[in-house]
Every structure is written in C-alpha cells, then in structure tokens.
Amino acid sequence: MTQYKLVAIDLDDTLLREDLTISERNRQTIRQVIQKGVIVTIATGRMYASAKRFAVQLELDVPLITYQGALIKTALTGEVLYEKLLHPGVVKSVIQLAFDRGIHVQAYSNDALYTQEENEEVRAYTELVGVNYQVADLMEIAEQGTPKVLYSGDPDFLDEFAHEVKAVVGNRANVFKSKPHFLEVTHPEATKGQALDYLVQRLGITREEVIALGDSYNDLDMIEYAGLGVVMENAPEAIRQLADYVTGHHEKDGVAEALNRFVLSV
Structure with missing residues (x-):
C-alpha cells in the first residue's frame, strides 16, 4: 500500500x-x-x-x-x-447583492469577521465557530483585502441566489455552499x-x-x-x-x- x-x-x-x-x-x-x-x-x-x-x-x-x-x-x-484575496470590486458587488435582496452578509479582513449590522445570523455564526465579530461598513472593509464573503439564509433561497451571484462575478470568484444555509464567495484560486x-x-x-x-x-x-x-x-x-x-x-x-x-x- x-x-x-x-x-x-x-x-x-x-x-x-x-x-x-x-x-x-x-x-x-x-x-x-x-x-x-x-x-x-x-x-x-x-x-x-x-x-x-x-x-x-x-x-x-x-x-x-x-x-x-x-x-x-x-x-x-x-x-x-x-x-488569495478577492478583488475589492468583486467584494463590493456581492455585498451590494445582499443589501438589495435583504439577506445577511459578512466579510473578513486581516482575520477578523465584519458584519454591516448586528443580528441573529451573525451571533449564531460566531457562536458556531467560536470567534468574535465587529460591526462596520462592509464597503470600506472591501478595500482592505477580503479572503471570503459569506451569505447566510434559507437553503432553498440560497440555491437560487447562487445563480444571481455567479452571474455577477463570472470567473472572478468561486461561489459555493459550505453548508445548506451558508453560501460563500472566494477568489477563483x-x-x-x-x-x-x-x-x-x-x-x-x-x-x-x-x-x-x-x-x-x-x-x-x-x-x-x-x-x-x-x-x-x-x-x-x-x-x-x-x-x-x-x-x-x-x-x-x-x-x-x-x-x-x-x-x-x-
């Protein structure tokens, strides 16, 4: 063997x-x-x-x-x-999609987790993974360099929403589900x-x-x-x-x- x-x-x-x-x-x-x-x-x-x-x-x-x-x-x-960090323009576009559709989105920079507003979704997520979070303007965070953007929501909705995200980012990012209620966006590499x-x-x-x-x-x-x-x-x-x-x-x-x-x- x-x-x-x-x-x-x-x-x-x-x-x-x-x-x-x-x-x-x-x-x-x-x-x-x-x-x-x-x-x-x-x-x-x-x-x-x-x-x-x-x-x-x-x-x-x-x-x-x-x-x-x-x-x-x-x-x-x-x-x-x-x-491998996402391009700031890509990050802003996928964050804006979340704002437009009214779903939770969070972004990461310098190994810190950021949310636009405090809500049950981010509290549940950080309890799950055992980290803290900060409330900040995610469009500003996008400029700092972002390895990942994460959406959370209803699994069936995220399945459909993934098509919208892919249409916006094209080959500039990977879009995938890590869990039924998590949809993530990362650099294509x-x-x-x-x-x-x-x-x-x-x-x-x-x-x-x-x-x-x-x-x-x-x-x-x-x-x-x-x-x-x-x-x-x-x-x-x-x-x-x-x-x-x-x-x-x-x-x-x-x-x-x-x-x-x-x-x-x-």
Missing part, C-alpha cells in the same frame, strides 16, 4: 462532532499518525483564528489551510505562506485542492502521497486531488459516490477509522 506523507482533514462534520469537539479517539489517532512521521494539517473554510484553536488542541506545528484555501498560515509562528497542491509542491511530495478527508461540496476538489480521497458516512450521497473510501460517521470517529486503516496499519 501507498506510504502516505500528508493528511489534510476538514473540520466541521468531519473531524468535529456535533458539539464541535474532537473525540479522544480521533485526537490520539492523529498523534500516532504524526509520530509515524506523517504530516497532518487542517483544511477548512473557517477563518484562521477559528482553525488555530483546534490546531493547538492537536499540537500541530504545520501550515493550516483556511478560508477554503484563500490563506495558508503556519499554526505556531503565524507566517503567511499563501494568500482559493480552493482546498489548490491550497493542497501548494503544500505538496512545498514539501516535495506527490499528490499520490496525500490523504484528504471531508464531507461537503467545498471539499470535493481536495478529495479529488488527493491520492486517497476519504468521505465521511454523513456526507451527501453525491459526494460519497466520488470518494475512494467512505469512512465512518463524524460522530463515530470516522477520521480515526480511516487513518488506522490507511496509515497506522501499513
């Missing part, structure tokens, strides 16, 4: 349980994988500040893939290795797969030596890029069909199951 050298793990609904914690079995298995000489990193749509909390718990001293691949930043030293390719080249390894674990549509290019694409049992059927291997549910240590099978048992 292939001797894997890099493992990239999504957070929400993959490594994290519903209560947003890492199980002891997953934690111990990841430590064993690292002790074997394999690099383990996080690949998440979350902002760096949110991802770093879990990296610290896992004692990871590696570059972390955050903002869906828009930012790769080391866990301990905070060195920025890779960054800000994907987990492209970020993973950057790390592969930096480490001098091959994509065949990479395992990627995820559960959602925003994980697809990473799963397809890796030599071994692992999808959680709780993932949508369409994503499970594209996996090289379907592991257990995120509530039942699916990450540990996959790592034991493909890394520790080799």
Whole structure:
C-alpha cells in the first residue's frame, strides 16, 4: 500500500462532532499518525483564528489551510505562506447583492469577521465557530483585502441566489455552499485542492502521497486531488459516490477509522 506523507482533514462534520469537539479517539489517532512521521494539517473554510484553536488542541506545528484555501498560515509562528484575496470590486458587488435582496452578509479582513449590522445570523455564526465579530461598513472593509464573503439564509433561497451571484462575478470568484444555509464567495484560486497542491509542491511530495478527508461540496476538489480521497458516512450521497473510501460517521470517529486503516496499519 501507498506510504502516505500528508493528511489534510476538514473540520466541521468531519473531524468535529456535533458539539464541535474532537473525540479522544480521533485526537490520539492523529498523534500516532504524526509520530509515524506523517504530516497532518487542517483544511477548512473557517477563518484562521477559528482553525488555530483546534490546531493547538492537536499540537500541530504545520501550515493550516483556511478560508477554503484563500490563506495558508503556519499554526505556531503565524507566517503567511499563501494568500488569495478577492478583488475589492468583486467584494463590493456581492455585498451590494445582499443589501438589495435583504439577506445577511459578512466579510473578513486581516482575520477578523465584519458584519454591516448586528443580528441573529451573525451571533449564531460566531457562536458556531467560536470567534468574535465587529460591526462596520462592509464597503470600506472591501478595500482592505477580503479572503471570503459569506451569505447566510434559507437553503432553498440560497440555491437560487447562487445563480444571481455567479452571474455577477463570472470567473472572478468561486461561489459555493459550505453548508445548506451558508453560501460563500472566494477568489477563483482559493480552493482546498489548490491550497493542497501548494503544500505538496512545498514539501516535495506527490499528490499520490496525500490523504484528504471531508464531507461537503467545498471539499470535493481536495478529495479529488488527493491520492486517497476519504468521505465521511454523513456526507451527501453525491459526494460519497466520488470518494475512494467512505469512512465512518463524524460522530463515530470516522477520521480515526480511516487513518488506522490507511496509515497506522501499513
């Protein structure tokens, strides 16, 4: 079997349980994988500040893939290795769409989360990811450099709204759903797969030596890029069909199951 050298793990609904914690079995298995000489990193749509909390718990001293691949930043030293920011004009246009349609929108700059107004949506989001937020003029934030814009709302509405956003941004941005009620906009080169390719080249390894674990549509290019694409049992059927291997549910240590099978048992 292939001797894997890099493992990239999504957070929400993959490594994290519903209560947003890492199980002891997953934690111990990841430590064993690292002790074997394999690099383990996080690949998440979350902002760096949110991802770093879990990296610290896992004692990871590696570059972390955050903002869906828009930012790769080391866990301990905070060195920025890779960054892809949306053009300010794109940011302003997608923010204006939200204003016109009356839905919640938030933007990020310098690893801080900004909202135009305080509301239940931003409070729920920041409680979910464990970060703070600031109220500011989002059009001004757009000028500062933005790795991601996020809309939240009714899942069916967002499915339709995504077509409007794509019509406005064209090939100047990626538009995708990270969860049923979250629609996100990032730089066209800000994907987990492209970020993973950057790390592969930096480490001098091959994509065949990479395992990627995820559960959602925003994980697809990473799963397809890796030599071994692992999808959680709780993932949508369409994503499970594209996996090289379907592991257990995120509530039942699916990450540990996959790592034991493909890394520790080799």
